Amino acid sequence: MIDVNALQKYSLFGGVSPEQIEKIKPLLETGHFEAGECPQVEGQPNDKIYFILSGEVDVIKQGVVIARLREGETFGEMELLDIMPSIATVRAATALDVVMISNRALYDISKLDLKTFSMMIMNLARDLSRRLRRMDELVCEETKGS
Amino acid sequence: MIDVNALQKYSLFGGVSPEQIEKIKPLLETGHFEAGECPQVEGQPNDKIYFILSGEVDVIKQGVVIARLREGETFGEMELLDIMPSIATVRAATALDVVMISNRALYDISKLDLKTFSMMIMNLARDLSRRLRRMDELVCEETKGS
Numbered sequence: 001m002i003d004v005n006a007l008q009k010y011s012l013f014g015g016v017s018p019e020q021i022e023k024i025k026p027l028l029e030t031g032h033f034e035a036g037e038c039p040q041v042e043g044q045p046n047d048k049i050y051f052i053l054s055g056e057v058d059v060i061k062q063g064v065v066i067a068r069l070r071e072g073e074t075f076g077e078m079e080l081l082d083i084m085p086s087i088a089t090v091r092a093a094t095a096l097d098v099v100m101i102s103n104r105a106l107y108d109i110s111k112l113d114l115k116t117f118s119m120m121i122m123n124l125a126r127d128l129s130r131r132l133r134r135m136d137e138l139v140c141e142e143t144k145g146s
Numbered sequence: 147m148i149d150v151n152a153l154q155k156y157s158l159f160g161g162v163s164p165e166q167i168e169k170i171k172p173l174l175e176t177g178h179f180e181a182g183e184c185p186q187v188e189g190q191p192n193d194k195i196y197f198i199l200s201g202e203v204d205v206i207k208q209g210v211v212i213a214r215l216r217e218g219e220t221f222g223e224m225e226l227l228d229i230m231p232s233i234a235t236v237r238a239a240t241a242l243d244v245v246m247i248s249n250r251a252l253y254d255i256s257k258l259d260l261k262t263f264s265m266m267i268m269n270l271a272r273d274l275s276r277r278l279r280r281m282d283e284l285v286c287e288e289t290k291g292s
Contacts, residue, residue: 061286062286077275078275078278078279081268081271081272081275082272082275082276082279084279087279087282110264114260114261114264115260117264118256118260118263118264118267121264121267121268121271122227122267124271125227125267125270125271125274126227126228128271128274128275128278129223129224129227129228129274130228131278132224132274132277132278132281133224133228133230133233135278135281135282135285136233136281138285139281139284139285140207140208
């Protein structure tokens with residue numbers, strides 16, 4: 001059972017009404033992972049975005065944990081859009097419950113409700129833009145520091 | 147006069163047909179800058195994406211030229227989506243002709259033709275995703291190097 005109200009707090013659903021989420025709900029999947037399992041492996045294909053409903057994950061790049069994500073956060077946004085391999089491994093640090101939207105489901109959402117689709121993609125693009133901005137600042141600071 | 151065929155080569159219009167571009171053309175603006183003029187200034191608001199039709203620009207961050215962009219390339223994508231200040235200054239290195247889409251025009255495109263809008267936003271998100279991926283690789287290599 002996917003809780004529509006729980007999904008509304010994720011930035012990807014910003015501006016999307018509960019009725020709109022209800023409509024696309026049949027296209028969403030739920031998933032459960034035990035601690036230690038990896039929903040996403042660096043270098044391997046992934047075509048899903050994951051919404052963390054409960055539990056925590058470690059984001060691992062080249063063997064190093066670079067971030068920990070929690071309830072209310074998402075991963076897999078970049079892999080959802082392009083067809084490149086995953087940029088990082090994501091490993092469940094605890095038991096993990098997620099809602100997933102696959103690339104195929106996203107396509108189906110665009111056919112079912114173009115308005116909802118375009119809001120989701122707009123939110124996604126804004127998210128990526130914010131991350132790019134942060135990354136950009138980070139690179140600039142490192143360059144100044146060295 | 148905006149040449150529809152010229153616009154088709156930009157990644158933002160990937161998959162958008164000449165007929166669709168023709169339809170939204172009244173919402174696009176053209177602009178001309180002389181060498182030395184700055185369409186975009188670091189820290190200042192900007193709400194437009196620019197398509198370089200002819201000429202070249204320097205992308206300048208904290209006084210340092212970090213990139214040169216040419217015909218067929220775009221800038222301002224990030225500022226179009228969020229309401230944050232520009233992350234870099236863009237200065238015309240030669241006489242410069244551009245096509246511009248403002249945030250307001252983008253909104254109007256969504257009202258006029260939601261399908262075209264959603265394709266453009268999807269292309270934009272893919273572009274940002276690719277840039278994020280490159281930036282990510284860059285940061286990783288620098289970290290390994292230091």
